[in-house]
Structure formats: C-alpha cells, structure tokens
Amino acid sequence: MTEVTSIDAELAAAAAAVHSHAPGSAGPQDKPQIGLVLGSGLGAFGDELSQLIKVPYDAIPHMAQSTVVGHAGNLCLGRVGEVPVACLQGRVHCYEGHPLDRVVFGVRLLAELGCRAVLLTNAAGGIAEGLSPGDLMLIVDHINLMGRNPLVGPNQEPYPRFPDMSRAYDVELCHSAREAASRASVELREGVYVGVLGPSYETPAEIRMLRTLGADAVGMSTVPEVIALRHRGVRVGALSCITNLAAGLGGELSHDEVKEVADRVKGAFTNVLREWVLAAGAMVSKVEG
C-alpha cells in the first residue's frame, strides 16, 4: 500500500479549501486542465480570466505567501476561451527563506487540482548574445545551480525516486508555444535557463562562467517548480521575459528595471500566453480523449 505522506495530506487539505471556495472546480466540467504560474508583471492575466474565482493564498492551508513586490498572492480559477485553468498569481522563491517544499507547494497544488500541463513564466537576465530586454525566450532546457532540489528527502510514492529530466520541457508544448507566438505576431527566442539562488544579482565573472556553461538566461525561480512537476508526470512549458542584460553586459541591475521592462512587455506576453493556453488545452484534451 502506498504510504500517505504529510505532503499528500497537506495537498488534500489545500485542495479541499480551494474546492470550498470554488465548488465547480472539483467537477469534470470546470476542473482545471492547464495550470499557470504568473511571474513578475503578469499577475493581471489571472484577473482577466472569464468565470474568475480568486482564492487568496492565506485562505489555502500550507500555502506560503510571497514577500516580493509585484507578486500578488492568489490562486485564480477560471477559463481562457473554453479551457479551464488555475493560475498562481505570484510565487514564492528560495531566496525568501522558504524551505523548498513550500516553494513548490503551489505547483503541486495545481497538479492536485487536476492540471495535466503547467505553463510557467518568469523574469530573467539575458546572457546569450543577441538577447535584449523585452525579448521573450522559450525555455528549452535548464541548469540547476540553486544548490538544492525539491525532491531531497523521502520519496513521495508512487512517483519515481530518480525522475528523468532529459525532456523536462515538453516537446509538444514547446512546439505550441512557437505557434502561439507566431499567431500573436511576437518574436520568440529560445534558450537554456540557469536557476540561481539569489537574491543578489550575479557578478560579471559569474555571468561569464554561466555563459561558458551553456546558459542563455539567468533567474531565481522556475527550476524547483519544473522538477516537482516532472516528478508527478505533469507536462511543463516555460517562458522567460528577458527584463535586463545580465551583469557585466549592460548597466547596473535593479529590481525596478526588471519590473519596468516586465510591465512594458506584458501586453505581448499576455497575448502569447493566451494563445499558448488555448493550444495546450486542445493538446491535453486530445490526449485524454
């Protein structure tokens, strides 16, 4: 018999709280199919869902609150077109001091609520030549330099102890992101994201090292979420908004600049995301038949 872990119990309690706020979300019609994690500047996407029900994180047991300016704390349930979705409006980061099981609790909850695919978004510094602030980059692979992994500890059965990460970013979801960008007339770059702990930005020497290691963009989120989701067999896609040139490649870095650029691109980003959700919803329902 599979042992019920405390994470299972916490997820069940959190899902029950969500269902009590949004009773339909437990039923087959409105159960969310696609999950989203809305990073810096993209929170408004959650507010624009049709049939929106907002559940504040503090009404969800075991859900940590983000302390970062620009990250609201709500789970938004609703629809994009006909596709039922659940959005995390704001995330928590390792650098806020949360243990990793709190950092990934939100995405595990998306899986618990029924999401078969999750689309993650973030802000990142551009390392690769030719990336400029304002560009959107499809993440095709990552490098985990956060010095930690959310799966450390007893394994959560029945999920694998050693999950394969060779295709962490779903090939079909990547394909549909390219099509979504083209439909939204937005140019989409592609590259490898390196996750670092933060919260200090990198030094120019670190950026030269990261470039040598094969990184195209750098950020302080996403990697633990991707690992936790792949562990559960959830399909993953991720998009970075390049908000700045990485350290040493431009001027000085500031969170204000990150927020300002994320804000400037949010129209284009939102258009791509909307098209992507529609495509991902069609993909997931085709698989489930």
Ligand code: HPA
């Ligand atoms: N480095 C790390 N994280 C970031 C950056 C950066 O340059 N920009 C946005 N998030």
